[in-house]
Amino acid sequence: MGTCEGQTGEHIASEVRTAHKLDKISKRLEKEKNLSDTLLNSMFPRSVAESMRAGEAVEPLLEGEVEPRDVIDMLNQLYYVMDHLASHFNLYKVETIGDAYMCCSGLPTPTEQHAQNVANFALAVRECVHLVESPVDRKPLKLRIGIHTGHCMGGVVGTLAPHYCLFGDMVNTTARHESTGMEGKIQCSSVLHEHLAEYSADSKGPMYNFTPRGYVDMKGKGQCYTYWLDGGSEYNGLAGPTVISELRKQVKQLLRQKKWKELKIFKFARRASNASTLGPASACSHDLGSITTESTTTNRDDTIESFALDELVGKTETDAPTSSMSDKFFNGVDVDVPVDDGDDDDLSNHDTVSFIALKKTAWSHIKWSPDLSRKDLVDAIHGLLSSMLWKCSDDVIQSRSDVPTHKEFLDQELLRFVDRISTLYNDCPFHSWTHACQVTLSATFLVKEYHKTKDEFGGSFDSHPFVRFTAVFAALIHDVKHLGVPNAQLKEEGHPLSEVYYQGSYLERQSIQVGLGIFMEEFTELSTTVLELCPEFIHLVTSAILATDISNKETERKVQERFDRVIVATGKDYAVTELDKTQSVVEHILLLADVGHCSQGYDNFLIWNAAFFHERFQGFQAGRGSDPRQEEWHQGQIGFIEGYIIPLAVRCNTLIPQCKFSKGSRRIVRKWKIDGKDYCDKLVEHSIEAEKVTTTTTSSSTTTKKNRKRSSGIRKMFFPSRKSLSDGYVTPPKISNSRLRQAKASL
Numbered sequence: 001m002g003t004c005e006g007q008t009g010e011h012i013a014s015e016v017r018t019a020h021k022l023d024k025i026s027k028r029l030e031k032e033k034n035l036s037d038t039l040l041n042s043m044f045p046r047s048v049a050e051s052m053r054a055g056e057a058v059e060p061l062l063e064g065e066v067e068p069r070d071v072i073d074m075l076n077q078l079y080y081v082m083d084h085l086a087s088h089f090n091l092y093k094v095e096t097i098g099d100a101y102m103c104c105s106g107l108p109t110p111t112e113q114h115a116q117n118v119a120n121f122a123l124a125v126r127e128c129v130h131l132v133e134s135p136v137d138r139k140p141l142k143l144r145i146g147i148h149t150g151h152c153m154g155g156v157v158g159t160l161a162p163h164y165c166l167f168g169d170m171v172n173t174t175a176r177h178e179s180t181g182m183e184g185k186i187q188c189s190s191v192l193h194e195h196l197a198e199y200s201a202d203s204k205g206p207m208y209n210f211t212p213r214g215y216v217d218m219k220g221k222g223q224c225y226t227y228w229l230d231g232g233s234e235y236n237g238l239a240g241p242t243v244i245s246e247l248r249k250q251v252k253q254l255l256r257q258k259k260w261k262e263l264k265i266f267k268f269a270r271r272a273s274n275a276s277t278l279g280p281a282s283a284c285s286h287d288l289g290s291i292t293t294e295s296t297t298t299n300r301d302d303t304i305e306s307f308a309l310d311e312l313v314g315k316t317e318t319d320a321p322t323s324s325m326s327d328k329f330f331n332g333v334d335v336d337v338p339v340d341d342g343d344d345d346d347l348s349n350h351d352t353v354s355f356i357a358l359k360k361t362a363w364s365h366i367k368w369s370p371d372l373s374r375k376d377l378v379d380a381i382h383g384l385l386s387s388m389l390w391k392c393s394d395d396v397i398q399s400r401s402d403v404p405t406h407k408e409f410l411d412q413e414l415l416r417f418v419d420r421i422s423t424l425y426n427d428c429p430f431h432s433w434t435h436a437c438q439v440t441l442s443a444t445f446l447v448k449e450y451h452k453t454k455d456e457f458g459g460s461f462d463s464h465p466f467v468r469f470t471a472v473f474a475a476l477i478h479d480v481k482h483l484g485v486p487n488a489q490l491k492e493e494g495h496p497l498s499e500v501y502y503q504g505s506y507l508e509r510q511s512i513q514v515g516l517g518i519f520m521e522e523f524t525e526l527s528t529t530v531l532e533l534c535p536e537f538i539h540l541v542t543s544a545i546l547a548t549d550i551s552n553k554e555t556e557r558k559v560q561e562r563f564d565r566v567i568v569a570t571g572k573d574y575a576v577t578e579l580d581k582t583q584s585v586v587e588h589i590l591l592l593a594d595v596g597h598c599s600q601g602y603d604n605f606l607i608w609n610a611a612f613f614h615e616r617f618q619g620f621q622a623g624r625g626s627d628p629r630q631e632e633w634h635q636g637q638i639g640f641i642e643g644y645i646i647p648l649a650v651r652c653n654t655l656i657p658q659c660k661f662s663k664g665s666r667r668i669v670r671k672w673k674i675d676g677k678d679y680c681d682k683l684v685e686h687s688i689e690a691e692k693v694t695t696t697t698t699s700s701s702t703t704t705k706k707n708r709k710r711s712s713g714i715r716k717m718f719f720p721s722r723k724s725l726s727d728g729y730v731t732p733p734k735i736s737n738s739r740l741r742q743a744k745a746s747l
């Protein structure tokens, strides 16, 4: 083997090795670069990532000249202004990502005005953000705004931080209109332009001024024709030049008062300014100008498909748009609030409940007044929750000094929360906002009675002070967005909810996620306080609401087992924790409150029984579930009360011995056995009449009209107005007008 040759061979081999090595390194470099690109893109807005890659001037923003604190401060002001305007124009804020702000109209509450709301909001925002200064150059901010209208799907997703999200092409299209827009301008899609032009058919002239922009290349969309929305015309009473300049003055005043600084959430944000999350936030200020505003339509004359989508966001498909149902119902029930003697703590002290009849009442008399409007009910429920909350937290406050003292602000948040929840209940015959009120009122009664009993159990029942607020809160949200058909039906239909909540109890899980999600996301100050005071809050609310799915045998078994173990067998050497006890108490309070009408007054039972029959019948008419008339409704109710209600009432008697729940349900079933059959015949009779009304009036009208007619027809029969109550169909509740007047006078 020649050395020379060997050396050459060696040399070549080494070069090949080096080449291999270089190749490997360059491949690795490429890989690393891709990785860092991906990272960069996921952390920063695209434009910032691009300038960072190109080595352009992003640095001044990230370090040095701009204090992170200033950026957060600016974003707080910006969002404060936008939130203020969003609520002014009736928009729902979907989310903010960095400096991008997405909101919509028409969701979750449908409105015919969605297109105008969004356009008006965009105009006001464009004007008012000038009042906020950029932390970089102290110049007024300018935003890039994109607006569009279309269909989308909305729903709460996520388990850790439940979030109301919008899905669908509409969201992307809107985002494209924003990203291809220009600073200080509002880019409007041709669809929305058309929509707005329709509304501009005022006899005086157009309400909006547009300039066509022409075709714009949008990623994934191709060439889209767009318009610049220049402004509202003088005919536009909500966003004309004069109105907008008035609004601007208002916002200026608000900013000058630094109202936003009073909110604790913003203090939290400032505290977080040391955290690493700030990178994107400050980088965003470089990219300032991306606001996305969105609009959705809720037209009723759509395809089946869009009905399904609508349903996910909680609209029922057969209902007339007005809340006539709830209005009627509010006008048909009687209110009494449990007020006990000696216990000077709560209800009567709260001024918002001043219109509620104040009298000693028993479990069997709990019902709402016919004179309370929806807003009154919101105020009343707020009064109940508020008194419960302060009762809970005052106990804790005595031993803590760091509890927030701005009660007034929290109380306002609580009021807004109750109001928000009230609008999310569907107009179902049974699972409605009125049902929520009835259950909340009943839960309040039970909580109060429960707290009277604790001494009799030698202090062993001295549970968490938050039993009060937790139980009443759970009652408020427990059926929110209920669709008026049972879980089993949704399962059979393969309804989207059954896929989202594959663990079962779809409706209950939806209510939990919507109710708690909104509480956590939109009422940050209040929910933070509640969670600080009661870290088990979410756990307790969740388990109580899940327990109300009484068709779920597994849940039922667990709930009963827990009750037997921690309440009945207290004192035996089980490892019973305080949390176990609290959980079982809250579960049973909500369980009994939810079916309260089965152990309260007989007239109350009849009203809710008819409502439930109506709900099932309405479902049947819509092809969702069996015909309740074919069932042995009369016998079914007896079975339900004897098989479920009485055992539950007996358990609750253990918990609260002074109230004779089981006595109440036994009395109801006795009476029902005697005259329930006739009542059921009437229910069936009226449903047949309702069907006749439907078939004779609908031959030429649209489906929507048909449904509307049908609903209002049948409603009138099941829920007669007070005038027609005299026909004796439903035993008229004893109207407590005089008592109300007395109570008002005595205040």
Ligand SMILES: [Zn+2]
Binding pocket: 435, 439, 478, 479, 548, 594
């Ligand atoms: Zn319920």
